[in-house]
Amino acid sequence: MVRVRYAPSPTGSPHVGNIRTALFNWVFARHHQGKFIVRIEDTDRSRYVPTSEQEILTSLCWLGLDWDEGPEVGGPYAPYHQSQRLEIYQRIAHQLVEEGKAYKCFCTPEELEQMRAQQRAQGASVTMYDRRCRRLTPAEVRAREEAGLPYVIRFAMPLEGTVEYEDLIHGHTVFRNALTDDFVMLKSDGYPTYHLANVVDDHLMEITHVIRGDEWISSMPRHLNLYRALGWEPPQFAHLPLLLGPDRQKLSKRHGAVQFTEFIREGYLPDAMFNFLALCGWNPGDNREILNREEIIELFSLERVSDNPFIFDHNKLLWMNGYYIRQLSKEQLVAWCLPFLQEAGLLPKELDEDTRAYAERVIPLEQEKMKVLKDVVTLTDFFFKEDLAVDQNAVKKWYSMPHIPQMLEELIRRYEALEPFTAPEIERVTREVIAWLGVPSGHVIHPVRVAVSGRTTGPSLFEMLEVLGKPRVLKRLRQAQQWTV
Ligand code: GLU
Numbered sequence: 031m032v033r034v035r036y037a038p039s040p041t042g043s044p045h046v047g048n049i050r051t052a053l054f055n056w057v058f059a060r061h062h063q064g065k066f067i068v069r070i071e072d073t074d075r076s077r078y079v080p081t082s083e084q085e086i087l088t089s090l091c092w093l094g095l096d097w098d099e100g101p102e103v104g105g106p107y108a109p110y111h112q113s114q115r116l117e118i119y120q121r122i123a124h125q126l127v128e129e130g131k132a133y134k135c136f137c138t139p140e141e142l143e144q145m146r147a148q149q150r151a152q153g154a155s156v157t158m159y160d161r162r163c164r165r166l167t168p169a170e171v172r173a174r175e176e177a178g179l180p181y182v183i184r185f186a187m188p189l190e191g192t193v194e195y196e197d198l199i200h201g202h203t204v205f206r207n208a209l210t211d212d213f214v215m216l217k218s219d220g221y222p223t224y225h226l227a228n229v230v231d232d233h234l235m236e237i238t239h240v241i242r243g244d245e246w247i248s249s250m251p252r253h254l255n256l257y258r259a260l261g262w263e264p265p266q267f268a269h270l271p272l273l274l275g276p277d278r279q280k281l282s283k284r285h286g287a288v289q290f291t292e293f294i295r296e297g298y299l300p301d302a303m304f305n306f307l308a309l310c311g312w313n314p315g316d317n318r319e320i321l322n323r324e325e326i327i328e329l330f331s332l333e334r335v336s337d338n339p340f341i342f343d344h345n346k347l348l349w350m351n352g353y354y355i356r357q358l359s360k361e362q363l364v365a366w367c368l369p370f371l372q373e374a375g376l377l378p379k380e381l382d383e384d385t386r387a388y389a390e391r392v393i394p395l396e397q398e399k400m401k402v403l404k405d406v407v408t409l410t411d412f413f414f415k416e417d418l419a420v421d422q423n424a425v426k427k428w429y430s431m432p433h434i435p436q437m438l439e440e441l442i443r444r445y446e447a448l449e450p451f452t453a454p455e456i457e458r459v460t461r462e463v464i465a466w467l468g469v470p471s472g473h474v475i476h477p478v479r480v481a482v483s484g485r486t487t488g489p490s491l492f493e494m495l496e497v498l499g500k501p502r503v504l505k506r507l508r509q510a511q512q513w514t515v
Contacts, residue, residue: 051241195267268332305326412485437469
């Protein structure tokens with residue numbers, strides 16, 4: 031049975047690339063009817079951010095990535111927080127010391143710094159621990175322990191030879207052991223480092239496939255040697271391509287939103303995000319771009335994951351999100367958009383029936399134009415605000431025309447009498463006024479649009495007037511009469 035894990039470190043708001051990793055693991059698990067496990071790697075106390083775990087879990091839920099084992103749901107391999115598994119790592123680290131595969135290192139930070147400075151002075155570009163504590167005699171170790179000196183436990187890397195593995199994305203990969211440091215496994219505070227805890231838990235939790243970002247390939251010589259030293263069969267590994275910005279630099283803030291929660295706040299839809307992230311490094315084998323969850327689960331395979339870095343294109347994501355917004359039913363669209371209008375203060379938190387009904391008519395008018403849900407705010411604010419922000423250039427352009435006072439007067443008179451106040455009826459009488467004035471239709475349509483919305487673009491005029499409703503339209507036309515004096 032396939033068992034994969036997503037193992038975030040709660041060190042901050044999750045990066046979109048990190049959630050992409052979660053998604054690939056989830057899809058892989060669902061494709062193979064396996065288990066998707068969430069494990070919180072919270073052993074780096076100096077980088078721990080208390081709000082981070084919740085942000086990570088909320089992001090997974092939002093995206094629909096449910097986990098079979100992990101925080102909140104538990105499971106047969108609990109606990110799923112590494113901070114609650116310290117004795118396990120400690121026991122294994124000490125076991126390796128006893129077997130001569132690891133050793134206690136008493137070097138102080140100052141000594142280590144001095145060592146590094148010396149190596150640099152001798153021209154070394156990468157510095158390495160010189161393994162001085164590996165050479166301590168048992169008596170020397172005992173003496174230091176008895177003196178109460180703090181220590182870390184380092185892994186005794188083989189000094190020669192190689193380790194190799196078959197990466198499911200990158201293929202056969204070989205590392206020379208001599209190039210890898212005797213890395214720290216257990217810190218002096220008793221917490222494990224990532225390498226130890228990660229390997230131990232992947233083994234104990236019976237993970238079959240480790241699917242994670244490319245940045246972890248460089249840890250492979252450590253992990254593989256740890257597996258070997260512990261006599262454990264390593265899982266299979268697949269390292270996902272890095273996400274880059276359009277300038278081929280590592281995807282970062284400079285390129286736009288990168289924190290996953292920013293995408294949520296901007297108003298991307300979970301289905302669009304899901305579709306887009308699935309294509310960040312994977313493709314279905316043809317050039318289809320719009321794929322739903324079921325299709326992605328069915329078609330997914332690691333063979334189709336590229337080993338080249340992937341360029342994350344915010345514009346493409348915007349396009350795709352717009353597509354998904356257009357596919358929403360009116361009810362779905364309204365449900366997604368209301369919170370954004372409330373957040374912007376355009377609608378009250380508690381909606382009475384009339385306001386809700388009005389919003390339900392307004393929002394769909396701009397469905398075609400929205401790329402992110404948040405666009406609903408700027409696209410429709412004039413429907414909700416009494417105080418319009420008026421485009422003064424448009425006023426200058428249209429309201430200096432001689433027919434305007436007469437036009438307003440006539441429209442007000444006819445609209446007032448119009449029953450029912452519906453788009454076709456409004457259009458009919460407006461066209462009568464245009465004919466009566468003998469001006470091009472744009473010379474009426476544009477100034478009316480500016481009067482009721484303050485701007486020169488927007489939804490189709492007659493529908494917009496119908497939705498705004500007679501009282502608002504009349505009020506705004508009367509206000510516009512003041513622009514002509
Ligand atoms: N805790 C690591 C991270 O934050 C996990 C890496 C791995 O999947 O092995 O990315």
